[in-house]
Amino acid sequence: MQVLRRHSSPFISLRENAKVPKNVVSVACLRDLLNHLASVKSNEKVNKAMGNTTSEQQNGTQIKRTLSQSPSKKLLTKTCSQDDASPESLIQLTKILVIKSLAEDNLDGISKNVFLKYVCNENKTLGNRLFHYIMASSRKEEPPGQAGQSDRVFNDLLSPSAFLASSNHLFSLLSDSAQLEFYIKVFSEDVTTITQAETYDLVFAAYQMAQLVQNTSCLPDDILSAVVRAALHGKDAISQKYLHSWVSQHCPRLVMWMHRYVTHILTVGHRTIPTNTKEEENDTDTPVLEEHSKSSCVTLHPALVWLLACSLPQVFTRPQKQQGLPHSSSLLLDPHHFIEKMIAALSPTHWIPLYNSDNHGLSINRFQHHVFSYHGPTLMFITAEDGRMFCVCSDLEWKDSKHFWGGDDCRCLQLTPEYKVVESGPKLIYFNTTSRGFPLGLQVGTDSKSRALTLDVNLSLIKYRNIPYKLKSFEVWGCGTTEAREFQMEAKTRERREAEKCRRVNLNTVEWKDNPDRYLLELAGGRPNYAHYDKKTQDSGTSS
Template identity: 35%
Template sequence: MGNQVARVGNMSYRKMESATGNGNHGANVTASTAADVVSKSEPDDHTQFFPIDSLAKILSHLTYQEVHVNGITKSVFEKYLFPTHPELSEKLFTYFHHNAHATTAYISTTAFKQQSEKFLSVLNDQAILENYVKIYSDLKNTGNVTPESLRALLTSCFELAMENNNTSSCPPSQQILNAVVISCFHGKTSLSTSYVSNWIGQHCPRLVYGLQRYIVHVLTTAYRNGKTLLSKEQPQSSVDIKKVRALPVLEKSDQEFLQVDLLPISYVWLLSCALPQCYFKTKDAPKDITHALIAKRTGTICPKHWTLLYNSGEHGTGANRFLHHVLGYRGPTLLIIRAANVERNAECPTYCVCSAVEWRESHLYWGDEDSIGIQLIPSYKIMEKGPKVLYLNTNIRGYPHGLRFGSDPRSPLISIDESFHFVTIAGAPYSIASLEVWGCGDTKLREKQLEIKKWQVKEAEKQRVVKLSASDWLDHPDRYLLELAGRTSYNESNN
């Protein structure tokens, strides 16, 4: 997860490692001898992480200058390391303070180094996720997770991932965050950290990737700025959002992505935390260096290459419209289904059908292990994942017509009728408010699809003009129809 930290030791420590690793080829160094070598050449509180050692010394010096305390306070920790993320700073410092069993309001320099090393040494994804759930849990009292604490964790991850985009103009952001909280707690007021971390690992496993990369980046590189650390660090300078935005863009359109009638950026962020890697892989190299550096530092994983293939509001509603714009795209796609709600101002049930392979018409179920059905609104959850869960048929007789999702043919989870006007979700019928299909492949896949469509149009134009010989025209049915209509010229020519 990007937890790469340079470990720097002195020459004696390296010599001790090489001596113990040589075995029969070198002098055998016992554990007691190695301990003596390290103890004589290094102080007791020396850390193997040179960045952490330097950072702790600078923070301790700044704390003594400001409040005359031999240690590190919360205010200094926030001011010099996380000036733009105060809530994250408070949660992380409280986590270090609690694990160090400190009896004072501040934390000692040695304890800070120990806790930082321990935090950075965790490499297992599930263990890292559980750490962040604990950081945002109620450490001082029950140690459990409340809906408010989970919402705070989600908000921190979302704001950090969208650090360089205007999230205030995305009203559905709170809606999608509430959907995650509702789905996780099911009306309960408190849950254990293990349950919440397991639930997140199942439904949105990459939720804390960006948060982890950001904290690792701060702890391991802040010392390079000297005594000022990151206190003067300002938010990223404003850049042209059309060039740098890390999110899907509409093909050949100047419309902003943050529209109510299209896929909101908050939905994209949550999907990027849940979908397999095949939906984000692209062979297109990043052309903007600034965007590449920002993504590397913050761990931004929202895709930039997604392309809108079909929008029912723009391209029309119906099976033929859907097939015309979707078939032929040989890459992963997302089908966003918004069901109309009979109640005014009520949330429209929103679902996402994810296909990792090309769409095709067949009387058989198809799809691979990365095919997923996700409920986004009103509550968020992964409905089903696995092979042979997709079905699309509009012209094969003797088999059901329409689009379906679900491994059980007798009771599909999602079923769209052959007119593409109505959808049945878990047995409940709805009218379709809108359908969207986003292509998740690179630009070459989209170009190939457009080339195929151009070829189909040319072939259709050729079929419109049919050259008939005189002998063929004598027996042609159109000639008989013209004679019935009273075209005497044909009758006279026969006579």
């Protein structure tokens, strides 16, 4: 048996990289042992005074019985008994957290402070609720005769066995639906309902754990509150099943980043916690904004970008592979091509600003000039009066047509004051500026009597479900690959060259006589005979 020595410091100093033996005795067990030895010595004095002696073998047996009945010995036994069912890395992490709790908080088990600091990255919103949920779940699994005993022994203290069981359960949550159901239960204190404050804590914790590095002066409260307002419809509390159904429909990947971070810590924590290092996971699902300064902080706030990444199909958030991986023969000839393909597959989508009415002017012609010929998915953000904001998501390139167009991934969203998906599906977008006899402007929606969005050709008025609002500004961002942007820039370069050629047309007299445009002008009427005019001019010049 090894006993941890106590130094002058109030904490116990341990080597960070040292392996923890299974027979380490904690402070609680050591205190019981010292109390027992003190009682044994007092009993020996009494026995000697009375002429009675006890053998060393009886004392050793009683000491072992005391250790076997202590709480720390039971915790270590439970931890070791689950070695076969849990990964080795998770078992090592559990032992490290027990040592950290013993050294920092002088507690035997996994303390709440250590759980918040090392598992939840000091995120109190997530850490407190997850810690109490694991403790409540472990108490429910206790035998009926032992129910309530852990409250007296472990106050705000998590047993290693409960931590292992909850970690294994987290690893088993594979689908988005299962993850969402788990975290709704974590943030809900009631069994069946969840309040407005608890829903906001869930959304805010999920946003914090997404680890967006973009700094902004705008607060995310209004944007995140739009999700809560849309989900609860003004109620104080709703059922957990309804919230699960609503989130699955409007932002199904809400808790994906939060769950990914927790499982990442449970996987690599046995390496990073002792050395105080970080192994950050590559995020390929959160788009990166190119030239973010060109957009207002309200329009594309990082919280709004994160919400869109939770709601939109992956065609908008992940780069599309134009070609498959090269064949093995071509890989041997050009390995750089294979490396470029692999890097592109692991890189997030870069959203590129195509049009901004504040910078390029609020005009339908300027919109067509900057957005057309971009062969990729786009996002149009429309800002109206009273702080209303909408988003039109097109998975195909924009075109002028008298028919509705769009693929299966088209979406129409209301961003504020309530965040929700209004409509989705194919043939959702109508944009016409040239065909006479058909409605002009932009229309979004499948219901002909009540379109989701209607924008006039003058870009002055927008209607949401036939309710008019004054248009303030709108902008368009490209969500395609870099090749789509390069193709658009090449197309614009060709258009400029053709325009320059048209401006520099020089026709001499011989070419003008045989040019068809000359005869068209004569047939238009009221035009002089240029040949006769030229002859009179020559005769007048000769006579003079």
